[in-house]
Amino acid sequence: MTNETFEPIIIGFTCNWCSYRAADLAGTSRLKYPPNIRLIRLMCSGRLDPTFVFKALANGADGVLITGCHPGECHYLEQNYKALRRFHLMRRTLKGLGIEPERIKLVWASAAEGVKFAAEAAAFVEEICALGPLQWGKPREEPSHREIEEVPA
Amino acid sequence: MTGGNGQKPVEERIGVYVCHCGSNIAGMVDVQEVAEWAASRLKHRGVVIGRDYKFMCSSLGQELIEKDIKELGLTRVVVAACSPHLHEKTFRTACERAGLNPYLCELVSIREQVSWVHTDRVAATSKAKAIVSGGVERVIYHAPLQPLRVPIHPATLVVGGGIAGIQAALEIANAGYPVYLVEREPSIGGHMAQFDKTFPTLDCAACILTPRMVEAGTHPNITLLTWSNVEKVEGYVGNFTVTIRKKARKVNTDLCTGCGICQEKCPKKVIDEVYEAGLGYRKAIYTPFAQAVPKYPVIDVENCIYFEKGTCKACEKFCPTNAIDFKQEDELLTVQVGNIILATGYDIFDARKISNYGYGRLANVFTSLEMERMCNAAGPTNGQIVLRDGKTVPKAVGIIHCVGSRDRNYNNYCSVICCMQSLKFAHLVHERTGAVVYNFYIDMRTPFKDYDEFYQRILEEGTLFVRGKVAEVTDAARLPGEEGKLIIQAEDTLAGKQRRIPVDMVILSVGLEPRRDAKEVAKLFGISCSANGWFTERHPKLDPVATMTEGIFIAGCAQGPKDIPASVAQGAAAAARVLGKIQQREIELEPVRASVNQAQCSGCRICNGLCPFNAIAFHEDRMVSEINPALCQGCGTCVAACPAGAISGTGFSNEQILAQIDGLLLLNIGEEAIA
Ligand SMILES: Cc1cc2nc3c(=O)[nH]c(=O)nc-3n(C[C@H](O)[C@H](O)[C@H](O)COP(=O)(O)OP(=O)(O)OC[C@H]3O[C@@H](n4cnc5c(N)ncnc54)[C@H](O)[C@@H]3O)c2cc1C
Ligand code: SF4
Ligand code: SF4
Ligand code: FES
Numbered sequence: 026m027t028n029e030t031f032e033p034i035i036i037g038f039t040c041n042w043c044s045y046r047a048a049d050l051a052g053t054s055r056l057k058y059p060p061n062i063r064l065i066r067l068m069c070s071g072r073l074d075p076t077f078v079f080k081a082l083a084n085g086a087d088g089v090l091i092t093g094c095h096p097g098e099c100h101y102l103e104q105n106y107k108a109l110r111r112f113h114l115m116r117r118t119l120k121g122l123g124i125e126p127e128r129i130k131l132v133w134a135s136a137a138e139g140v141k142f143a144a145e146a147a148a149f150v151e152e153i154c155a156l157g158p159l160q161w162g163k164p165r166e167e168p169s170h171r172e173i174e175e176v177p178a
Numbered sequence: 179m180t181g182g183n184g185q186k187p188v189e190e191r192i193g194v195y196v197c198h199c200g201s202n203i204a205g206m207v208d209v210q211e212v213a214e215w216a217a218s219r220l221k222h223r224g225v226v227i228g229r230d231y232k233f234m235c236s237s238l239g240q241e242l243i244e245k246d247i248k249e250l251g252l253t254r255v256v257v258a259a260c261s262p263h264l265h266e267k268t269f270r271t272a273c274e275r276a277g278l279n280p281y282l283c284e285l286v287s288i289r290e291q292v293s294w295v296h297t298d299r300v301a302a303t304s305k306a307k308a309i310v311s312g313g314v315e316r317v318i319y320h321a322p323l324q325p326l327r328v329p330i331h332p333a334t335l336v337v338g339g340g341i342a343g344i345q346a347a348l349e350i351a352n353a354g355y356p357v358y359l360v361e362r363e364p365s366i367g368g369h370m371a372q373f374d375k376t377f378p379t380l381d382c383a384a385c386i387l388t389p390r391m392v393e394a395g396t397h398p399n400i401t402l403l404t405w406s407n408v409e410k411v412e413g414y415v416g417n418f419t420v421t422i423r424k425k426a427r428k429v430n431t432d433l434c435t436g437c438g439i440c441q442e443k444c445p446k447k448v449i450d451e452v453y454e455a456g457l458g459y460r461k462a463i464y465t466p467f468a469q470a471v472p473k474y475p476v477i478d479v480e481n482c483i484y485f486e487k488g489t490c491k492a493c494e495k496f497c498p499t500n501a502i503d504f505k506q507e508d509e510l511l512t513v514q515v516g517n518i519i520l521a522t523g524y525d526i527f528d529a530r531k532i533s534n535y536g537y538g539r540l541a542n543v544f545t546s547l548e549m550e551r552m553c554n555a556a557g558p559t560n561g562q563i564v565l566r567d568g569k570t571v572p573k574a575v576g577i578i579h580c581v582g583s584r585d586r587n588y589n590n591y592c593s594v595i596c597c598m599q600s601l602k603f604a605h606l607v608h609e610r611t612g613a614v615v616y617n618f619y620i621d622m623r624t625p626f627k628d629y630d631e632f633y634q635r636i637l638e639e640g641t642l643f644v645r646g647k648v649a650e651v652t653d654a655a656r657l658p659g660e661e662g663k664l665i666i667q668a669e670d671t672l673a674g675k676q677r678r679i680p681v682d683m684v685i686l687s688v689g690l691e692p693r694r695d696a697k698e699v700a701k702l703f704g705i706s707c708s709a710n711g712w713f714t715e716r717h718p719k720l721d722p723v724a725t726m727t728e729g730i731f732i733a734g735c736a737q738g739p740k741d742i743p744a745s746v747a748q749g750a751a752a753a754a755r756v757l758g759k760i761q762q763r764e765i766e767l768e769p770v771r772a773s774v775n776q777a778q779c780s781g782c783r784i785c786n787g788l789c790p791f792n793a794i795a796f797h798e799d800r801m802v803s804e805i806n807p808a809l810c811q812g813c814g815t816c817v818a819a820c821p822a823g824a825i826s827g828t829g830f831s832n833e834q835i836l837a838q839i840d841g842l843l844l845l846n847i848g849e850e851a852i853a
Contacts, residue, residue, distance in 0.1 A: 032301075036839060042726075049261045052290025060301040063308055063842040064291055066262070068770065068830055072814025077835055085843045095709060100726040101813035102706050102790035111818075136718075143295065 033087035033153040037064040037146070038073055042100040043135050044092035050139030051146075058146040061153075062090060069093070071104025075115050078129060082119075083161050088128045088153040090146065095133040105133070125156055188224040190318055193252040194310060195243055197234035197259035199289055206293035208303045212258065216310050219847050223314055226250055234259050240272040247276035254320065255283040256313040258306065261290045279322035281769070281829065286313040308842050315841030319834040325766035328808050330416040331516035332760050335360065337408055337699075340368020341387065341742055342734025343521035344394050345749030346756075351399035353757050358513055359394060360422055361404045363452065365470035366391055368523055372453060374553035374561070376742060377602040378632035384556075388469045395471035403511070405476050411703055414791075414808040415729025416516045416765065424509040428477035429463075434501035436473030440493035441465070448481045455547040458558030463493050463502075468556060477502075517729045517756040520713060521749060522699060524690040524735040527582030527589065534650045535581065535686055541566040542664055543651060543684045546599055553606050563610050565683060572682035575607045576666045578648050579619040583689030591710060593689035594739040597623045600687045601633055604641040615641045616679055618648045618668050626741070644679070646671040651684050690739040703730050704791055712738045723752040727791070727811065728767060731755055770812035770829040776802045778824035785816035785825060 039045040045066050051058070067073060070093025078089045091112060099105040109131065116126035130152070132145045194216040198204035209230040217228030227246055231239050234257055246252055255278065257269045262285040270280035288306040296302040332355050336347045339361030347359045359366070370376075371391075373383035395402055403424055410421040429440075446462035453466040460466070462482040465475045483490035484504065494502040529537035529545050537543045542565050544552070555561035564571055577600045583593040597619065604615045622643075624630045637643070646669040655661045656678070663680035670677045692711030693699065700707045705725040706714045713732045716724040723731050731752040734745035759765055774785075774794075781801035786794050793809035794816060796802075805816070805825070817825045817832070826832070840846060 034843065036842060045261075046263065049263060049287075049290045052261070052287075052294040055294050057297055058295055060292070060296045060298065060305045063305065063312065065312070065835060065838055065842070067814060067835070068827075069813040069815065072818050072827075072830060074818040074832065074835075076832070077839060080836055081839050081843070084840060084845055086839075097707065097709055098714065100706060100714075101811060101815070102701075102704070104790060104813050104815045107788065107815055107819075 031154055031158060033061050033150065033158065034085060035062045035088045035090055035149065035153060036081040036086045037062045037090040038070070038077070038092065039064055039066055040069045040072075040093045040100075040105075041066055042069070043094035043098060044070075044132070044142065046136035047092070047134035047138045047142035050136065051143040052139075054139045056139060056143035058143045059150045061150045062146050069099060069101050069104045070108035071099070071101060073108055073111060075111055075118070078115055079118075082124070082128065082159060087156070087159045088130070088149060090130050090132065090149050092132045092134055092142070095135055098135060124159070124161065127152060128156060128159060188222070188318060190224040190253045191226045191251055192224045192254040192256060192314055192317060193243065193246050193250065194220070194225055194228040194314065195234055195239075195255070195257045195259075196228070196230040196288070196306075196310070197239070197257065198230060198232045199260060199293075200232065203259070203289050203293045206296060206299055206302045207288060207306045208299065209306075211303060212288075212306045212310060215307050216314070220311060220314050223846055224254070224318065225314060226252070235265050235268050240268070243269070243272050244276035247273065247278050252278065253282065254317045256310060256317050257283065257285045258288045258310050258313065259285060261287045281323040282317070282320050284313045284317040284320065286310060308844055311844055311846060312838045312841035315846055316834050316838035319831060319837050321828060323769040323828055325769050326771070326807055327764050327766055328414070328416040329764050330759050330762065331418075331514050332356065333358065333513065333515045334756050334760075335408075335418070335420055335513065335515040335518045336521060337518065338368070338521035338523055338734070338736065339363075339366030339394070339402075339404070340521060340523045340734060340745070341370045341390070342523070342736075342745040342749040343368070343519070344390050345746045346519045346521060346733055346753040347394055347400055348390065348397065349750050349753030350756060351397045355399065355757070355760055357400045358420075358422070358515065359400055359402050360406050360408055361402075362407055363466065364405050364427075364464070364476045365466050365472070366394060366402070366404060367467075367471070370742060371467060371469075372455065372547065372554070373550045374555070374557070375602065375606065377598045378628045380602070380605070384469060391469070391471040402472060404472060408702065409510070411518070414806070415759075415767070416808070418515050418518060418729065420513050420515060420518075422511045422513065424511060425476075426506040426508050427474060428479070428502065428504055428506050429474050430501045430503045430506070431472070431474045433499045434474045434497075435499055436465075436475075437498065438465075438475075439496050439498065440502065441475060443492045443496040445490070445492060446481055446483050448478065454558055455545065455551050457548045457551045477504075517731065517759055518703060519731045519733055519749075519752045519756065520699070520703060520705070520736055521733045521752075522693055522696070522736045524739065525693050527688040527691050529581060529686045529688050531588065532581065535578065535648070535684070536651045536653075536664075537686060540651060540653055540664060540684075542572075542682060543686060546596070546603070546685060546687045549603055549685050553603075553610075561610075563607055570682070571611050572607075572613050574614045574616070574663075574681040575611075575683045575685065576616045576618060576651075576664070576679060576681040577603055577607075577685045577687060578651075578666070579617065579687050581686040581688045582691075584620060589689055589691065589710065591739070592623060594623075595741050596687040596689060598629055598632070598741070600685075601636045601641075603685055603687075604636050605639060608639055608641065613682075616644055616666070616681065617641055618644050618646065618666065620645070620647055626743070644668055644670050644677065690735060693736070696736070703727070705730050705732070712736070723748055723755060729759075767808065768812070770827070771807045771810045772805050772812065772814065772817050772825050772827045773807070774803050774805055775824045775826065776800070776804070778822050779803055780822045780824070782821060785820055788815050788819055790815075
């Protein structure tokens with residue numbers, strides 16, 4: 026599995042109010058980022074059920090990007106703090122499953138931050154490229170580096 | 179939990195429409211290929227037709243969809259085009275015209291999320307296919323929805339009686355509907371009542387404000403509640419129940435004639451930190467200013483000698499109508515309103531925070547608000563511009579712009595009005611004292627109608643402008659001519675050198691800040707604040723006076739720094755929005771809502787505390803939770819949290835989202851997901 030040929034698939038969750046609009050703004054500003062990210066629009070990051078993330082990873086995604094409004098700017102007051110708590114929980118769960126917690130990432134982006142959205146999306150694609158394919162549920166030919174390095178919590 | 183992935187037998191007839199958007203999409207995505215791919219590879223998922231068209235949003239494009247719905251009997255529609263924030267409504271309406279429930283249409287973005295941000299045509303086309311596939315899987319689980327209808331109570335609550343709140347209240351009252359105007363100070367008027375002259379016309383603030391205050395105070399449709407606070411807000415758009423605490427004035431307003439004798443006779447002088455900005459005094463029984471509306475005084479019990487020591491009662495003794503009532507208690511009022519406008523204004527930046535400007539330490543450093551009081555003929559110095567000693571007229575005055583604004587250490591934003599207010603002071607100082615005036619500015623910001631003309635006028639009057647940030651104001655003389663003076667040390671960025679300018683008086687043009695209690699007020703009314711602390715509008719450009727909470731509007735400086743004309747415009751705009759709702763009598767709400775399946779609810783109550791809008795009630799008798807659809811705003815937090823999976827959201831159900839994930843990963847075509 027060489028990183029040159031590996032094109033990861035990333036599922037991204039956005040909230041309807043800030044981060045989806047940040048993605049819109051990245052578009053209207055014609056900023057460029059790699060095509061590996063496919064977005065799903067939720068009303069709020071607070072809607073993010075951890076099941077969505079695990080399902081995406083189990084069904085073929087190599088990474089999941091979670092985005093929402095900045096703390097204090099959630100359009101439903103403070104639901105993004107709940108997303109933040111769930112995010113940490115999910116990371117711990119992934120670690121427990123022997124999966125790199127870095128496969129999920131949380132980014133706050135306001136409707137004005139198209140530049141940030143594009144930059145974070147591009148950076149995440151690179152991070153996932155560096156981790157290699159996830160292939161959750163698929164038999165592995167050889168133990169991957171993470172099984173050697175990471176001790177499940 | 180079930181996902182898409184073929185688990186639901188597909189009985190739907192789905193149409194897929196791929197837009198070229200001229201060359202905006204077609205230039206980077208092979209739109210024809212995407213449409214054909216959907217028609218063939220997603221046929222087993224119910225897709226019966228895939229079309230591409232130059233401009234789907236045009237009337238011809240819409241007709242294409244409408245015709246297919248009718249002729250091919252489509253039960254679902256997926257449009258792959260621009261952002262749903264632009265055209266979701268357009269395509270939903272088209273479906274509705276053809277007899278299909280509008281919520282059975284899904285718009286996915288392949289412009290903002292694909293063609294405009296990617297550079298490889300093959301990869302962009304693949305991604306567009308995946309996005310269409312996600313939309314198809316999701317739309318299968320869409321349900322026909324009906325908008326929620328709620329009746330609108332015709333009364334309105336306006337909180338804050340500054341110029342913005344007064345304007346809003348008058349507009350609604352003049353249209354014939356009842357208004358409760360709640361103000362926490364003893365009088366309405368807000369900051370504008372403190373000013374002498376207003377830029378750019380220099381008309382006297384009291385002359386233009388007082389008639390408005392009187393009109394609001396006497397209007398048959400306005401119930402004025404001053405010296406009052408909102409304590410509780412329950413309900414939802416159309417039907418709020420608001421509890422207001424009317425603090426005891428200790429004055430019987432049925433008897434008081436506002437003669438003012440009590441204020442004259444009261445022996446207790448108190449520094450007036452609010453209206454006089456700390457520069458003058460009031461009594462323990464007071465009206466903040468002579469033209470106060472209402473005219474009735476209040477007793478400030480914390481400073482009243484009688485409440486402290488049990489004796490005095492001078493006011494009672496001298497009151498000719500026996501209006502003083504020391505036993506008067508707070509009153510709690512409950513009112514029903516359909517809409518609420520928040521116009522709570524701003525506080526000024528605390529100049530003490532910038533210690534090198536010396537405010538609070540160097541006597542002759544003043545804030546802009548103190549300056550307003552000083553210029554005011556009815557103010558503590560009767561309009562004389564003098565030093566802190568109350569008599570010396572300054573010969574040189576320095577005015578510093580942007581204090582606490584456009585400064586990373588304090589507030590990043592521009593306070594909008596400070597340049598103009600500084601120019602106004604330059605004029606007034608010049609006119610009344612003949613002093614030399616220096617204005618220290620970073621950039622001159624005079625954008626609105628007649629503002630730059632005002633700047634030109636001040637330039638012609640001979641005010642000296644130094645461009646650069648002031649480093650320090652000090653009384654430590656170093657050079658001859660500096661003794662006994664305040665020295666302003668600044669970098670003159672136009673001349674490219676450091677300057678020390680000795681003056682007698684310094685005026686700090688302090689910035690505007692959110693009210694110190696803005697966060698609590700926002701919480702009380704269920705709206706949010708921006709990172710800077712201003713109330714957040716629904717849309718920064720297209721919806722500046724609405725909020726994310728239906729039925730709650732904002733106006734004036736509570737939404738962000740602005741001048742009087744803009745505050746008035748927002749007050750009127752908020753009123754227009756409210757009147758629009760009142761006149762509809764009933765409004766439609768987006769049916770994107772959560773609901774509890776009571777058979778599945780375990781009564782764990784986990785969701786109860788999560789809802790930011792208190793939409794979830796618990797029925798103790800049946801031990802189940804229930805969501806009030808008019809209160810729910812559809813954030814979905816409770817749906818994600820319910821351990822029993824008993825809560826579902828219309829428009830954002832687990833099934834819809836899980837199906838979309840599978841679609842995006844192309845599991846539906848049994849193919850190794852393509853990148
Ligand atoms: C020194 C200075 C000079 C200025 N000069 C000019 C000028 O010349 N021309 C110009 O166009 N603009 C000027 N401005 C700007 C002007 O003050 C504002 O645009 C205007 O006053 C905003 O009105 P408002 O109603 O939004 O807020 P405010 O005037 O702040 O009124 C808000 C009201 O709400 C009340 N309130 C607050 N919280 C609550 C609560 N929780 N419950 C009940 N009541 C509450 C307050 O007591 C107040 O009465 C100046 C500003 C400053 C600081
Ligand atoms: S009781 Fe005395 S101190 Fe209190 S308000 Fe009346 S006059 Fe003033
Ligand atoms: S979806 Fe959000 S707003 Fe609606 S009831 Fe649940 S938590 Fe409250
Ligand atoms: S609405 Fe964006 S995170 Fe809540």
